[in-house]
Structure formats: C-alpha cells, structure tokens
Amino acid sequence: MRRKANPELPPRPYIPPATAAAAASIATAACIFEIGWRFALSGAVSLMPIWVPVIFGLASGGMALTGWRLRRHRGAARALGCWLLWAAAGIVLACMASCWALQARATAMQAFFSAPVSGYRFVTRGDPTLTDLGAQISADAFDSDGVKVARVRLSTGKTYERGCSLALIGRAKRLDDTDWSRSRFMRGEIAVVQSVRVTHQSKASSFDPLGAARASMLSVIGPSRDDAAALTAAVVCGRSCEFNRTSSADLFSRTGAVHLIAISGSHIAVLSALLGSLLLRMPLSPRGRTICLLLVMGVYVLFTGCSPSAVRSCSMAALGMAARLGSRRAHALSGLMLVTAALVIMTPGIVYELGFQLSVASVLFISIFGRYITCILCRCGLPPLIAEALAITICAQWATLPLAVPAFGQISLIAPLASLVLAPVMGALLVCGLVAAPLGALVPVLAPVVFVPQALARVSIFAAQLLAAVPFSSVYATMPPLMAAASCFLACALLAWWKDVRRWQLLAVVGLIAVLCAGHVLFWTRAAPACVTVLDVGQGDSILIRDGSAAMLVDAGVDDAVCSALVRNNVYRLDAVLITHWDLDHCGGVPYIVSMMPVDRLFVARGASGNVPPELASADLPPIVEVSAGDRLRIGAFNGEIVWPREPVGGLENGDSLVVDMRYERDGRRLSVLLTGDSELEQERRYAAGVGSVDVLKLGHHGSAVSVDDDLLRTLSPAVAIASAGKNNRYGHPTEKCVEAVKHFGARFLCTIDVGDVALFPDRDGVRLNVEHAGGVQ
Template sequence: MFPLEFEQPFIDRVWVRTGKMIKIQAGDCMQVEGTLRAPSLPRNPGAFNEKEYLFRRGIHAVLVPAEGEKSIQRLKTVDSWWRSLLATVRERVEVTLRTLFSPGEAGFLGGLLCGWTDQLDHQMEESFSVLGITHILAASGMNVALLVMPVWWLLARLSVQPWIRLMIILPFIAFYVGLAGATPSVLRAGIMASLLLIGKVMDRPVDLLTLVGVSAWVSIFIDPLILWDLGFQLSYGVTIGLIVLTPRLTTFFSFLPSILKNALAATLAAELVSVPLLIHTFHIYTPVSILANLYVAPFVAVLVPLGFLLLFMGLLSPLVTAWLVPLGNALLYLMLKPVLFIGKKEWLLMSFASPSPVFLASYYGGLLLLVVERLKRIQVVRKLSLLMIGVYLVALWCPVSPGKQLLVTFLDVGQGDSIFIRTPSNRVILVDGGGAYKSAHGEYNVGEKIVVPYLRNEGVRQIDMLILSHPDQDHMMGLFSVLHEVPVKSVLIPGFPDESESYKEFLALVQEKEIPLYLAHKGDRWDVDQGLSLQIINPPSPYIRGTRRDVNANCIVFELDYGNRSFLFTGDVEGEVEPLMQSSLHPVDALKVAHHGSKYSTSSAFLQTVHPRYAIISVGKNNRYGHPDQEVLERLEQEGARMIRTDEAGAVLCRTDGENLTIEVTKGMHK
C-alpha cells in the first residue's frame, strides 16, 4: 500500500480490481472508494508479473474497492458518439452472430472476423493455444483487405474519383480498427492499408517493408509502450518474416504445386519468426503447429469472406442468410472438430526452459544476417548466421545441466503445499500441488495458475515421481491440472483409506493415464540420484488410527539427503505422531514445517531432535486458520531456526551441491 495520503487531486491511470458483477458501458463515469496499492511482483519464478504488465499499459497502481454497496457508484455517462457507435455496432454484430450460429461458433466467428476473444469457448481457446493457431483470432491484414477491396471496387465502378474514394475508405478503416479493439495486429493492418491506398491514389510505387516500418513508427508514436507488447512484436515480426522469408523458402519446395508451395513457405516463415519469441514468453511449443496452421489456413481463407458476407446479410435480415448458414456450419465443423479433438492431447506440448535473451538475440541476429540481400551470398556471413541460429537451438534443446546442484523449490501456492525437486541429473520430483478455491475474482486453481506455469518455466517435460503427501484439498486439487498437462512416470501416495470424492477422482485419473501407483511405508528408501537418497519416515505399517485426524497422522513424511545436506518434508503430520518418528529423525538443514505452522504440530521435543537451520513455512497470507501459530513460531525461534514464510517471501529456492546450501526468495536472499 502507498504510505501517503493525497490531499491534492492528481491524474493517473489505475486498475480497479473487483470481484463484483457490475454492468458498465463505454463512457460511464464511476466513483470508486478503496485502497490504492502498488502492482504486485511475481511470487514464483516465471509467474505473471502484474507490475510489468500494467506498466506497459501506462497503469501504475491498483485500486481495491472497499466493502459495501456504495464503494462503487456510477455518477454519469459521458456521451461520445464514437464510443456509442462502436458499442452499438458491436452489440448488433454479436446478436446477429448468435442468431445465425450456436454460441461456440458465434464466439469463434467474433474472434475470426473482429478479434473479439472474450466470448470464446474455454476449451476452444485451450485447443487453439496448444496447436499454436491462436493468431487466427487476431483481426489483421486479411480482414482489412476483405472489407476495403469490395468497397474500393464498388466506388470505382460508380466512377467516384480516387481522392474521394480515399476520403470515404479511410474513416471506414479507422472504424473497423476501433471496432476490433485497436489491437497491435489490426492497428498495423489498418495503417498499412491506409498508406497503401494513399500511395495508389498518388500513383507512387509501394515498398512493403517501408509500409511496415512507417506503420510501426506510427503505432509507437500513438503508444510508446506498445513496443514491449507481445502482440506488437509478433505482428510486426511475422509480417516482416512473411515479406522477406517466404520468397526464399519457396525455392526449397519447387517440386510442390504452386498453392501448396506458397502455403508451406508462408507457414514456415511465420514459424521461424514467432516460435522463439513464443517459447521465450510461454515456454511451450508443439511440433504439430506447422501442420495445424496448414490445415486451418484454407478454412480461414474461405470463412473470413463468407463470415463477413453472412454478417452483412444477417444485419439486414437473418432470413436472407438461410441458404448460406449450412455452408458456414459445415466449414466450421470440418475445421473445429479436428482442432478440438487434437488440442486435448497434452502430450503434444513440449516445455522449454527458455535460454537467456542473449541466445534469443543470437537467433534473430543470425536470421537477419541470413536474409540481408547484400550479405547472404558471402560465405563467411552465411556460416556465421547459421552458427548464431545453431547456438540458440542447442541452448534451447539442451539446457544447461544443473551439474552437481540439487534444487528444492517451495512454491508460494497460498494456503497449501507444493514442492518442486530437481536432482543433479535432471530427474524431477513434485510433492503436492496446492489447492483450488473460490475468491472474489472467481475460482482459482493453483495447479493451473501457479504449478504448471512454474513447471513450464523450468522446462519440465516429464515428472519422474509425483508424491501426494495426503489427500487434503490444499495439497491435492492442483495435481489434477498437473496430471492433465505434464506426463508423469510414477505416483506415490500414503495409502491410508480416504472416502472423499475428490480423492477417488484423483486415483481414477491416475489409473486412466496408466501411471504406476505406489504406496509409501516407513522404511522405504530410493536412491534417486548419485549421492541423493529419499527415505520414508511416515506412515508406519499398520496405519495409525484414533488420532485427532487420521488422514494427517498417516501422511507421507520423508527425508531427502544429498551429501552432507538434508531436507525433511513433513506434510501435515500431527504432533501426536511425532514421537513415533523419533527413532528415524536427526538434525536437518531445512525443515518444511508441518501443517503450515499449525498448533497441532512441531512440538519442542520434535524440534530438539531435528534442530533445523532453516524452517520453511508454506502458508497463505491472512489465512482464516491463523497459521502459523504464534507458539510454533516461538518454538522455532528458541531452537535457533531461521524462519522463511511463503506469505512474506514468496517462493523459496534451496540450492546445494551436497556441501554448500544457498536459499533464495523472491524478496531477497537468505545465506
């Protein structure tokens, strides 16, 4: 929160974050009372950076409305003919599409024709993302051309003078750009189309690269921060790639028919430019992206003009479109059915730990040298460019090995547990996956929002062992997303019976995916890596019964030893079970404090035995349980343990070579 109280009015852009359902429209003047705070920094490696995201949009603060009905009030509506016109037309277009097509198809066509993705079906959006074809939902050059060319042709047939035609069409282009949300891709297309028409009217030769450059400068002049927008980078990068690379790539496919040759060359050109940037941002890629783009391209080429035709006819009268709607439905079915089916195959996705920006610059620098006309025939330059591209590809496919380092990351998943372990030989163990809960902003799945993105950021393509400490919601629910998104070789569970529906669903999913399932028992031991062992300390056999909560009492507790360094993971084990583990315990370097610091665990006798140097507490900020308990904190302090809480420090990263141990957090460094 900001420590200052502003007595004088000031002007700035803020993001109002509220979970309330409020119907507003463009032009509404709202009064909001609440707490002004600084945008959040990421609390886990590779997580969404709210501060950076908002800054690039010129927003410097977040306003959280106060409780109460009067914290948000509509004062008045400022009439603006432009905003009102855009809002009215958009509403009319959406109603027309919903009249002609089913909700899912209408949402897709809204994206295809006008770049509106807010009505897109979630499953459709996921499939498009998996297959790398989301770009077809960004209104761009084809859309603008299909709108402008018929109007230009019609005006020419009516013998309208070129300058008058231009004066009619330029506002028409501006209107469509505004209707499509003025996203970087449609803004680029609108500016380039306008410049192209101006050049045509002036009878001046047009250079496409010059048009791209001028439109980029105009976009940056309108909004300088757009330079850091991924959509801007992809739109201009791919456009330049299509102009420069496509003619060169067609020579490699001279044996193919002309249409297929050009389509394949254009698809490859777009992939060569966009994929490294997408991997750098999202850390995932699917090898079938090229095939998916080749498959959907013909459908898009037909559906865009057909969609505009149906839309304009439907705006006049839905009845006159009756003879064309079945054709649209058939094309949509043929296009979307395979996409939705294949897009569910999570094994198609490959994760990459993105190399540093230096390697990314090496790739694009090499690509640039390769296509510069004056340099491409110089053998030394060609070899250098290929070397620079090769360096990036090697760094991408063969990330630097951790060497002798063991990495243990306690993720900040709010009120829950999720621990990532990467061994020196790149084996991966995931312990728990956090939970899923409802907040003021809707349902929040920790696995989908935090754990899976972290795994992607780490370039994890396979989990060697997934450990569920016990089937409590705050440990298990996030693992559903993990199992759906990342291949898992084996699952370890405590085995104590639990009749909850969510646990039954978890076991059913493991069985459905044919993942080997193992039961943990005290004394089990795995030599995970050279010099690295994992030993189970709880649950015993037979299981413990008659405790305050048997599920907690029988959770998995294990020790991880690497060289002279050791970690103890305690799940939610209860204090009444701690004496039963006493014979297997000894001093450790890092302790995962049991049950988020609950008063029912971490007794003085237990702490005197394990005597941890560091105590990591995975706990949610301002949680309703009052964790961690003050008495537990006092006992840890008395024992001399340095306490690190995820609600205060974010994710906790422990690195050791078996001798030295370094612990990093997102808000500083603990030595």
C-alpha cells in the same frame, strides 16, 4: 524435360532510419513508465521526478548534436548521423508523451481516492473479461458534474456490456505489486473497484452507432451459445471473452493458431481483398476506391475495439496506399517503424501490451526475412504458395518466441502446419461472417444464415482438435535471457550474412540441432544428477526428487506454474507424483502435469483416495497408490520413508499431510531432507523425534506461524530451512514468527519468493545448494 529453375535469392532488405525512432521511442516509454509504476507503488504524489526528463533531454540533445555534425560527412558517417537524428526525435517525443501520461495518472489517482465510490458514475468501456467470480471491465469514473476523473478496473458479479452507466456501492483499492496490476496501470487504469451493489443502471447517453451495430450482430451470432458461436464472434466482431472461457481456446493455443483469431493484419488483408473486389465493379477512380477502402478499414478497426495489432496493420495499409497515390513506392519496414513510433507517442503505455509487442515483432521479422526463407524453402522443393505460408509462420514464431514463451510457457511445434490447415478455413469464416452477421442483424428473418460461418467455425475447431492431439504438438518451455539474446543475435547475424543456402547445408544445420536436442533429452532422462529441488510455483508446494533416470514430484502446486517449473528443470517424465493432501495449492497442478508428460502412479495417504477433488476427477489420472507411516519409496539412490500419518485419513486437512523423510547416501556424499507438506506443530512434535537430525527442513504450511518453534528446531537440527510461498500472498506466508525462529536457531532461511527454485545436492559435507535468483539469498 527441363528442370525447374531455382528462385533467385532476394536482396538484403533496406533497414530505414525510422527504425531508430521506433526503437528509441519504445525504449524511452518503457523506461519512463517503469519508473512511474515504481513511484505509484510507493504512494508518491508525483509519478515523474524532474531528473527523468532532464536525463532523457540531455541524451536526445547529445544524439541530435552528434547526428547533425555527422550529416556533414559522406558515406557511413552520414547514415549514422541520420539514424542519430531519428533516435533523438523518438526520445524527445516519447519522453514528452510519457511524462504527460504519467502526470495524468497521478492527477487521476489523487482525485479519485478523494471521494467515495458511491459519488461516481461509472461508464463501461470495451468488452468484459469473464471469470469464475463474475466479470471485470474497464470503466471511466465521472463525478457529479459529469467530469471524467479516472479510468478504473470494475469488478462485478454480473456481466455488463460496454456503454453501460452504473451507479454503485463498492470498495476502491490501489493497484498492488503484481504483474496484473502493472498491466492495468500501463493501460491507464489507476484503481480496482469491487462492486458490492449496483444502485442504478442505464445506457450511456453518448451516440454510438458502431456499438449498436456490433451489439446487434453479436445478438445474431449468440457467442454464449456454444464454442462455434463464440469463435465466430471472436473472428468477426473481435469479442473473445466468451471464447477464452471455452476448451477450444486451449486447442488454438496449443496449435499456435491464436493469431488467426485475434483481429490483426490477416483480418485487414481479408477485408481489403473482399472490399477491393467489390469496389472494382463500381465506377470509381483509383483515388476514390482507395479512400473508400481506408474508410471501411478504419471503421472496422473501431468496430472491433481498436486492438493494437489491428490499429498497426490498418495504419500500415493506409501509409502504403497513400504512398501509391503519391506515386511513391511503398516500403513495409518504413511504414511499420513510422506507425510503431506514432502509436508509442500517442499511447506510451502500449509498449507493455503483449499484443502490441507480438504484432510489431512478427511483422518486423516477416518483412525482413520472409522472402529469404520463402526462397530457401522453394529451393528445398516446396511449392511457392506453401513455402510462402510456411515462411510467414516461421518468421512470426521466431520473432515472438522471446515474448510468447515467458507469457504462455509453451511452444507450439505444429504451428506451421496448423497455419497451413486453419488459415484458409478461418479466412472463409471471416468472409462469411462479415456477410451473414450484418444481414441477420438488418433482416431478422435471415438470422439463421449465420449457421454458415458457425459451420466453418466447427470445422476449424475440429481441425485444431486433431492437430492438438498430435504427440508433442505443443511443449512447455522457458526462455532464459541468454536464449532470448541468442535469438536476436541469430537474426542480426543472418541479416549481415545474407547468402545462399544449399539444401545439404540446411539439412546439416537441422540435423545438428536435432542431435543436440536428442542429447539434451537423453542426459536429463538417463543421467540426471541426484538432487532435491524445491520449485517456485507461487503460493503452493512442489518438490522434485530425481537421480539418474528416476524422478518423483512431491505435491503439484496450484496451477500450470508447476509445468513451467518442471520444464526449466529439464523434466520429461515422472515415475510418480506424491500428493501430501488434497488442498488445491498442493494438487491443483496434477491435471496439467498428466497432460504434459507420462506419470506412472499417484501416491496419496492411506484412506485419501476416495476424496479426489472434482478439479482432478475429470483428468486422466494415473493409478492411485495409498501409503502410510512405515512405507518406503525409492527414487534412484534416494530412500524416502513415510513418517506421517500413522492411521488412515481423509486427506482433506493440513494435519492429514503425508510427511516424507528423504535421505541419500552414496560414494561418501549424503543428504537428508524432511518434506512436511502442510503439517504443523501439533503433528510435527509427534514425529520429529523419530526422524532425528536432518540437513534440510522444508517448512510446513508455507512457513506459517505454527509451523516451527525452538523445540522442534532443536530436535531436527536443520542447517537449512526452506519455505515455499507466493509473492504478496494474502496469508502473510512465511510469517515473521517463523523466519525469526529459524534465524534465532542459527539455520539458514530461504524462501522461493526471494530465491526462486532451491536445488539441494548431496555432498560430502552434507548439503550443497543452488538457487535460481542469487540476489535473493539471505
């Protein structure tokens, strides 16, 4: 029997000079828009100082001159000159486009805030975003003369579809210094309008046949009916707002299969294959078939809302087809770079859209490393079709890790398998939906035919549920800048090396990585250093206490931010979570924690176990244990004593907060920390004398005005006082009164807003601390 020959190693891919134009245009647009955003926050009339285009103009001029001179040489110098010329072109065009876009935003901001909200007519654009308080949607504001003034983010209590014309009474506010506001600014929105009352509603007069067709198809699908219908609407029509509100959306996120839902290259490939097979049966020339195919793909991209990934994939397909029509060889990397540069020049703010970043990065790595990794997997014995599918998933996940982990805080370990299982079903769902939905819209009596794609949607959801139930299918993770840089360095090193890899070498590398990961986990679960860490979880409280194999969390923050905080502190299990009281900014993260890692028990104040909030009641909570003043907790060498409350409480008020006096003493090292929950002076004055002097005071109620005073500080005599609060919180925490009291006493004041996590280590001198962001230390 003949042995099957190993596939030949593919040649190193050619990196075109257009890469320089794409990279330069992205970097230029990102820098200029960041400067414009900072000027917008400061309230400046102009968002673009004159020195910005001057600097970029000089840089591009220097590059162009150097590149032109190098072009006269041969070999590597000539190639470098070509790259410099492309980079100079990218800088010039991106700079011009960015400056024009920022000037347009500055003009819109000045004009929009010069008149009341009631003086405008708002025409909604795109699909709404559904929230617990209503809906948000992008809208164009027109004045009484019908002239477009600005694009804003409209927040309403009712859901309005795209194309609605609204007259309303409401409030307009400028964008604040938050990540959400920054993302809206980059998309061209200059303000948030909160609708109080809609006084008139009508359909916009503009002719929109695609919008009408989409609305008809969505009415047949009924995305609000159930999860399967919502998934069908997302895959076929690109409307994901209903699906994003379902529990199934989390399943696809945990299995790393969200890219199968978003309108992207896979959708364009399926549509191209479906339409191409139909066009082959028609009496059309190759040129005619290509033109028809391009027209239909373009219409579908417009139909689904022109997402960046869809526009990118459609444009790349158009360039490839155009090259073949011109008897030229299509080159995927050249097409990607040209399309990327063009998109940035047309809409510079797109560089800050996560969808655009993920799309470009994944296609870049697939184009460069896809064939190489496919070859390696084939040599390991995998069938070519499976090897190719796995290689695409590995490349895409590798490329998007530095982007996706900071955004979502998770890594899906089961994503390669999930793509193999779900991709065929989702492809069939798309094909059936593209046939059934238009058919049901055109012939209402045939509307029930949509049960076919919805049945496939149910199969997809069921498969995602099974995959998500696999242990460690998804893990919370953080991506420090050093790891992101290492990922990029590894890609560059592999591209430069580009040699054959034998099976034993691959197994050795995988084994080494497994040993390093196992050693890392073993150290942090068995030999973690004694430490109390005040975690940065936004506007909430969460304090980690650990020593060796023991770990306890005091409070759980408000949401899943606590999971990211635990991951960056290398926590893999908890002996207990102690909830000081039932305010959601102290207990809201519990459901996320118990779904992420083992938790042995939940401590609450005596009498509070009967008041578990409904947000936690549906979670798989560990056994609840009640504690009160005088009870002691031991975490490794840490000894914690409950000093408040002294009688049963409901756990619903700030004054009901459990207060823990945590002390450590071993081998001459010591540390004492008072964790006060949300207790304030009324309670603190009653228990402070019994506590006595401490090294660290975790300020009560996030550093509110009544959390501390001179008398309390003299009683406790802390060397360090720490407030846990969120940036730009509406309560003004920590208050100036609290900060001034601490500084006047002479203690060191720290806040998680400024320094991030604050780690406190026992020391012979009492306390040694380390902060996440050293630049914020006061």
